Amino acid sequence: MLGIFDIYFFEALLNGVLLGGVFALLALGLNLVFGVIDVVWICYAELIMLGMYGMYFLYVAYHLPFLLAALVCIAGVGVLGVVLHIVVIQPLLGTPPINQLLATGGVLFFLQSAATVMFGIDFRNLGIRLPVLEISGMYISYARLLAFVAALAGMVALYLFLARSYTGAAIRAIAQDRQIMPLMGVDTRRIYVITSLIGGALAGLAACLLVLQYDVQPFVGLTFGPITFLICVLGGLGNMFGGFVAAFLFAEIISISGLYLDLEWGYVFAFAVFVVLMFARPQGLLARRS
Amino acid sequence: MKGALLPLIAGAALLALPFVYHAAYPLHIMVLILIWSFAYTSWSIMGCFGLVSFGHGGFLGIGAYVTALSWNYLQLSPWLGIPLAMLAAAVVAVLIGYPCFRFRITGHYFALLTLALSAIVLQIITATRDITGGSLGYTPERYQGGSSIYAFQFADKHTWYLIALGVWAAGLLIRYAIDRSMLRYALEAIAEDEDAAAAAGVHVTVEKLKITVLSAMMTAFAGGIYCQYQMFISPDTVSGIGVSLQMVFAAVVGGLYVPLGPTVGAAITILLTETLRISFGTAAIGWDNIVYGALLVSFIILLPQGLLGSLFPRLAMAPVRAV
Numbered sequence: 254m255l256g257i258f259d260i261y262f263f264e265a266l267l268n269g270v271l272l273g274g275v276f277a278l279l280a281l282g283l284n285l286v287f288g289v290i291d292v293v294w295i296c297y298a299e300l301i302m303l304g305m306y307g308m309y310f311l312y313v314a315y316h317l318p319f320l321l322a323a324l325v326c327i328a329g330v331g332v333l334g335v336v337l338h339i340v341v342i343q344p345l346l347g348t349p350p351i352n353q354l355l356a357t358g359g360v361l362f363f364l365q366s367a368a369t370v371m372f373g374i375d376f377r378n379l380g381i382r383l384p385v386l387e388i389s390g391m392y393i394s395y396a397r398l399l400a401f402v403a404a405l406a407g408m409v410a411l412y413l414f415l416a417r418s419y420t421g422a423a424i425r426a427i428a429q430d431r432q433i434m435p436l437m438g439v440d441t442r443r444i445y446v447i448t449s450l451i452g453g454a455l456a457g458l459a460a461c462l463l464v465l466q467y468d469v470q471p472f473v474g475l476t477f478g479p480i481t482f483l484i485c486v487l488g489g490l491g492n493m494f495g496g497f498v499a500a501f502l503f504a505e506i507i508s509i510s511g512l513y514l515d516l517e518w519g520y521v522f523a524f525a526v527f528v529v530l531m532f533a534r535p536q537g538l539l540a541r542r543s
Numbered sequence: 544m545k546g547a548l549l550p551l552i553a554g555a556a557l558l559a560l561p562f563v564y565h566a567a568y569p570l571h572i573m574v575l576i577l578i579w580s581f582a583y584t585s586w587s588i589m590g591c592f593g594l595v596s597f598g599h600g601g602f603l604g605i606g607a608y609v610t611a612l613s614w615n616y617l618q619l620s621p622w623l624g625i626p627l628a629m630l631a632a633a634v635v636a637v638l639i640g641y642p643c644f645r646f647r648i649t650g651h652y653f654a655l656l657t658l659a660l661s662a663i664v665l666q667i668i669t670a671t672r673d674i675t676g677g678s679l680g681y682t683p684e685r686y687q688g689g690s691s692i693y694a695f696q697f698a699d700k701h702t703w704y705l706i707a708l709g710v711w712a713a714g715l716l717i718r719y720a721i722d723r724s725m726l727r728y729a730l731e732a733i734a735e736d737e738d739a740a741a742a743a744g745v746h747v748t749v750e751k752l753k754i755t756v757l758s759a760m761m762t763a764f765a766g767g768i769y770c771q772y773q774m775f776i777s778p779d780t781v782s783g784i785g786v787s788l789q790m791v792f793a794a795v796v797g798g799l800y801v802p803l804g805p806t807v808g809a810a811i812t813i814l815l816t817e818t819l820r821i822s823f824g825t826a827a828i829g830w831d832n833i834v835y836g837a838l839l840v841s842f843i844i845l846l847p848q849g850l851l852g853s854l855f856p857r858l859a860m861a862p863v864r865a866v
Binding site: 295350352355358359361364365367478480486517521527528531 | 590593595597638639642643646648650651652654655656658659660662663666667669670783784785788791792795828829830831832833835836837838839840843844847
């Protein structure tokens, strides 16, 4: 039996924190889009999947340096986000939310099978083996550390953009009141496109980081798509800070139960905890009781 | 009486079909269409009131796996196994539905939560691979050469066609019964405005739970029947997000607000898959879903009433505006 203060336990705890950073990044993009446009991209994880394929081909087939490939990937998925918004979301903005959900569900289906047809179902990876760090007996994967740091950097950059820039202020204002802002002279269409660009770019950033840890295959989105949705709902859809807290909570649950049982059970436990918490805090972890 | 004539003739023709027509493959396709039509109808009785569940893949998986597992491990005949599976689905539906409805988790929240449910059922089936066979799939044991009423296993397609026809007709009857019940008015009122409905004396939580449990049990029933017919189930064909989306897709394309809509949707999707499979063989893998996905998006944008709803708007019940 593993003791509570076992070194493995601390290792799992630390890995959970690192995983939480990536989860938080995943949730951030979805929350931003929901908070501003009031639309949930069910196909968010599939955008990440395409980004991962993009990284694979740029890095392995075209031999771009990793950082350059990452920049191209972030920009590319950002543009995908804009395309998604203009082609699918924009015509549906005035319709009931059910239609937007179903349509992005259709996009999920489409992207998944398009990837199957184009790339086949082989598992692919970049072939980069990053070293494993040893800190006083604990083994921490360098890839995870890098992902954690990059995810934090991405979040800080987004925060600064939203807090300091004029466009950022407009985005925050729209998130607060969708009706009034057009009257104040803000071009909502432009803001929506910018938000989709940022949302997509965050998915692209996530793709660059995840491709270091996971093999790419058309259904890879299903591994972290559902967990991202759970995190967003638990944190309160659109509530970025709530999503942040929920991300670390879930990452710890998955990481620590992964230590004792299979990884799949980690997800099952996370879901069970989620259902229990939803009883207690239906509008999200940090919601004020009204 | 005049209005009842057409369905009667159509019903009689469908009933007579296996006695006149014996080709096995078309009958197999018909059986699949009928069984899936029932499953899609089960989804649509919730969906048409704005309760978008992406969790029905989970209920279908529960139906199929509980039926198969209780037969193989507990020697429980599917005559008891399928009701047991329906009960299990009902329990899960209450477990998820009660907090959702009690605390007014609606719209996006509800859809995402149920999406997670179908993913989790898939995870559980995969995680318990020692019992369920994991992603390799699972086969109920054959009983007396595969033809037995006790084991609910039938070798010939004709029997299955008649069973599937009955199941499908029962699904339509349930849908008609709901359209004519007080439940429909209550749910429409809720879909319009929950607060107003509650103020008018509608018990929002209870009414929503009723339709959710009914829908979940019907879906589990479809899972059990599908398992008995195919005698093989795998996590990807009876559970998970893909299956959930497929149900949604068929119902929407056929027409969510028309009772026959899901049936038309099932016919379109299955015929499309089969045609692609026959014409292109293994090269077609994935293409059917590409077409589904693209069609789903274009239908939502261009024809949100679905095929039947747009062609025959008089068939449809008044669409409910979701909040």
